[in-house]
Amino acid sequence: MPFDPSRPLQGQKALVTGAASGIGAAIARRFAQAGAAVGINYRSDPGPAEEMAQEIRREGGEALPVKADVSKETDVRDMVAEFLEAFGRIDIVVPNAGIQKDAPFADMTLEQWEAVIGVNLTGQFLTAREAVRHFLKQGADPNVSRATGKIIVVSSVHQLIPWAGHVNYAASKGGSMLMMKSLAQEVADKGIRVNGIAPGAIKTNINRQAWETPDAEQKLLKLVPYGRVGEPDDVAEAAIWLASDASDYVTGTTLFIDGGMSLFPGFREGG
Ligand code: BGC
Secondary structure, three states: OOOOOOOOOOOOEEEEOOOOOHHHHHHHHHHHHOOOEEEEEEOOOOHHHHHHHHHHHHOOOOEEEEEOOOOOHHHHHHHHHHHHHHHOOOOEEEOOOOOOOOOOHHHOOHHHHHHHHHHHHHHHHHHHHHHHHHHHHHOOOOOOOOOOEEEEEEOOHHHOOOOOOOHHHHHHHHHHHHHHHHHHHHHHHHOEEEEEEEEOOEOOHHHHHHHOOHHHHHHHHOOOOOOOOEOHHHHHHHHHHHHOHHHOOOOOOEEEEOOOHHHOHHHHOOO
């Protein structure tokens, strides 16, 4: 199939976890517009994922809502099996599902720690492992993509920036970063590309209190040199590029989509 830059994911099958809202939803929607059949993973309420799937189908695309708690091994296995049954192959996997359970360190419960590590890090491990197994089994199809498979791990600027009051979250994202790089190193010779995206402050539910009021937004913008809070589509654009053959020589890297948040803006003055 000749590469069509207006539909860079034409003919590919992509599974996005945590796709019922926020960044995951934007990635699934934009992937579908770029020509991919998409699996829209949700954890409990099927409503928003079903709605999105219908919208995609109305626009002529292919979509499948798939339920799974990504921190559970059997759920992840079943999710991928369901996806494969519907679409026959798997080319792109985006372990994106993530949660926050914030607390001052001394008050953080083991439950809060385990819940965040479970979804953000173990969930990405389970999803990526299932993907690698199937990529290896099905092999490359040059009519679909140059790579045997692509994994795009959605991390955070907090894979780099320490975050007081959010130690569980930052630990999960730091772990996610080295999981991504180590895996990229391990499977590059099989033609599998593994990359990360590190979003900064993006307008979604997870950080609503940080941008919802003008006061909160002004405070947040002190940390964003580019001067605006990001939108989910800012992240989705990067995901399309990392999933497409346009980035075929890129593996083991992280794209920061953060308006400069990771540039240590506190150092604009002083230092
Ligand atoms: C967090 C958000 C936060 C952003 C920038 C994200 O990973 O989920 O709550 O606003 O990082 O600090």
